[in-house]
Amino acid sequence: MKVIIIGSAYPLRGGGITTFNERLAKAFADANHEVAIYSFSLQYPSIFFPGKTQYSEDTPPENLDIRVKINSINPFNWYKVGKEIRKLQPDLVVVRYWIPFMAPCLGTICRKIRKNKKTRIVAITDNIIPHEKFPFAKLLTRYFVKSCDAFVTMSKAVLNDLNRFDQKKPRTYHPHPLYDNYGDPVEKQTAKRHLNLKETSRYILFFGLIRPYKGLDLLLKAFADESVKKLGLKLIVAGEFYVDQKPYLDIIEQNNLHDSVLLHTHFIPNSQVADYFCAADLVVQPYKDATQSGVTQIAYHFNKPMVVTNVGGLPELVPDGKVGFVVNPDIHEISNAILRFYTENREQEFSENMNQEKQKFSWESLLETLLSEKLNVEN
Secondary structure, X not given: OXXXXXXXXOOEOOOHHHHHHHHXXXXXXXXXXXXXXXXXXXXOOHHHOOOOOOEOOOOOOOOOOEEEEEEXXXXXXXXXXXXXXXXXXXXXXXXXXXXXXXXXXXXXXXXXXXXXXXXXXXXXXXXXXXXXXXXXXXXXXHHHHOOOOEEEEOOHHHHHHHOOOOOOOOEEEOOOXXXXXXOOOOOHHHHHHHOOOXXXXXXXXXXXXXXXXXXHHHHHHHHOOXXXXXXXXXXXXXXXXXXXXXXXXXXXXXXXXXXXXXEEXXXXXXXXXXXXXXXXXXXXXXXXXXXXXXXXXXXXXXXXXXXXXXXXXXXXXXXXXXXXXXXXXXXXXXXXHHHHHHHOOOHHHHHHHHHHHHHHOOHHHHHHHXXXXXXXXXX
16 A cells, blocks of 8 residues: 655654654554655744754654655645645555644645545544644634545544534544654663763653643642652753743742752753653653643653643543553642652552553554544545
C-alpha cells in the first residue's frame, strides 16, 4: 500500500507531533508499506512562533522519505502540493491536525488530493477544540473537517468534540502509542551523571514546552508546600518557555524555591530525553486542560510513575493507584499525591505495573486502526 503522511517532520524540531509522525512512518515501513512524509518548508511564520528556533540540531532519522514541501501560509503552494500528491495516487493519506491555524493549508491540500477519487484521507486529530483561544477557530476547523474521509482521535474527549463539526463520517478512538524511539532506559545514577545532577538527590520531572494550560504554576506552588519541602526533593523543569517566564520565576522567588527547582528551560533534544526521564523518580503533568499527552507515553517507555490531572484523556492512560495518581488540577491535591508517592514508597510498585499496562499502546495496533474497514468509506 502507498501511504503519505502530511505533517511535521525533520528538519523541524523533534516535538511531539514531529516525533509521532516519524515513528508512524517507521511503523508503516516496518509493515512493508511504501510511505513518505510531506512536511513543512515553513510551518509557522516567526511572528507566531514563541520559541528560539523551529529547526532541529539532531541527526536526521534514518531510512525515512521526508519531503520538505509545504508552506503553511502560501495558498499557491497548497494547490501545488495537493496536485502533486493527487498524481501520486496514494491509497491512504494520514494528515495530522492540531491547531486551527493549519486548517486552510491542510484542508486545501486534502481537497485537491480527493479529486483523484482513489485516495482515502484519515485525519489524526490531536485537538479539535484548541487549548488556547484562536480567531475563527470553529470556522477554520469546520473547513478542515469537511476535507477528510475519516478520523482517529487519541482521546475520548476529542472524539466527543468532533461531534460539534461532523456526526456522520467514520471515526474511532485509539490511545496514543508508546514513544519508544528515545533509546533504551539507563540506570538512574548514570542519567544523573549525564545531566550533572547531584546523585544523592531525588528528582521529580516536569517535561515539555511550557504553556499556560500545562499548569507549571500549580506544580511550583505544590512544591512550595511545607510537607513536600521537608522531603528534600528537587524539581527539574525541562522544556522551553512558550509564554512569559516572569510569573513562574516570581513563584520560585516568593516561595524560596531556588535551591529545589532546576530550570533546564531550553528545548530538550531527542538525544537527552532518556536521561531526563531516567534521572527522575516521578513525572508530574499538572495540566489545567488536555486532550492527550506524548509525555505520558515517554514516561511509560521508561517505566516512570506519574501524577496527572483529571483532564481530557490523561485519566484514560494512567490508571489511578496502579501506575501513578490522578488528581484534580489543584495545588493541595498535587502536593498530596507527591507526598503519598514518597511516604508510601510506591515507585517500584508503579514501575512494575507499567510493564503490563503499556502493552496496549502499540504502533502496530494504530496501523490496524488506520487501515481498518471501519474507517474505509467511498470518496
